[in-house]
Amino acid sequence: MSLVLDPAAQDLLFREARTANTFTDEPVTEEQVRAIYDLVKYGPTAFNQTPLRVTLVRSPEARERLVRHMAEGNRAKTAGAPLVAILSADNEFHEELPTLFPAFPAAKDAFFSERPVREGSAALNAALQAAYFIVGVRAAGLAAGPMTGFDPEGLRKEFLDDDHTPLMVVNIGKPGPDASYPRSPRLAYEDVITTV
Numbered sequence: 648m649s650l651v652l653d654p655a656a657q658d659l660l661f662r663e664a665r666t667a668n669t670f671t672d673e674p675v676t677e678e679q680v681r682a683i684y685d686l687v688k689y690g691p692t693a694f695n696q697t698p699l700r701v702t703l704v705r706s707p708e709a710r711e712r713l714v715r716h717m718a719e720g721n722r723a724k725t726a727g728a729p730l731v732a733i734l735s736a737d738n739e740f741h742e743e744l745p746t747l748f749p750a751f752p753a754a755k756d757a758f759f760s761e762r763p764v765r766e767g768s769a770a771l772n773a774a775l776q777a778a779y780f781i782v783g784v785r786a787a788g789l790a791a792g793p794m795t796g797f798d799p800e801g802l803r804k805e806f807l808d809d810d811h812t813p814l815m816v817v818n819i820g821k822p823g824p825d826a827s828y829p830r831s832p833r834l835a836y837e838d839v840i841t842t843v
């Protein structure tokens with residue numbers, strides 16, 4: 648009773664949403680990906696830096712190049728998903744800050760002139776955005792299969808550049824047969840939440 652979100656939406660986004668390991672052949676359209684982005688772009692990040700970048704891997708040739716960098720156990724599902732997205736952090740996000748955070752345009756130089764600081768901030772905030780993205784995929788009635796089992800340096804060289812750090816590869820589509828493992832337990836409130 649404490650949640651104001653419609654119970655069906657709660658189930659769609661969380662309770663009944665599962666990580667998918669198999670997918671049907673139903674395509675994931677550009678319109679669906681646009682709708683997902685147009686929703687999740689509002690998720691908060693520090694200084695509104697929004698460092699997440701998304702590379703959609705659509706062509707069979709690009710998919711083959713991607714699969715080569717995936718861990719053995721992730722190859723078949725990455726090859727078979729209707730759509731795969733490479734999520735990366737833009738370590739040069741500060742270039743956009745004067746536009747993205749007009750309340751304090753000087754933040755670019757005051758806080759982010761050093762690359763190691765930017766890399767730490769980009770990693771945290773792009774990971775937040777990756778989570779928003781997964782929830783957005785679910786909001787579109789699709790399932791996500793996020794993976795960090797890949798060779799990050801190989802993937803970076805293949806698809807990105809030195810200014811981008813790969814964070815996650817996400818398979819996207821309608822779940823296929825036996826798509827999920829049995830639901831694993833979650834920690835209890837008492838194990839996670841402390842009040843001081």
Ligand SMILES: Cc1cc2nc3c(=O)[nH]c(=O)nc-3n(C[C@H](O)[C@H](O)[C@H](O)COP(=O)(O)O)c2cc1C
Nearest residue numbers: 664665666721793794795796797815827828830831
């Ligand atoms: C950041 C991240 C990395 C993951 N990496 C892999 C992976 O490399 N291979 C894999 O099979 N599953 C991977 N998973 C899937 C998780 O094991 C799965 O989401 C988790 O057990 C919850 O499953 P559920 O959504 O079905 O409850 C990853 C999930 C996340 C969020």
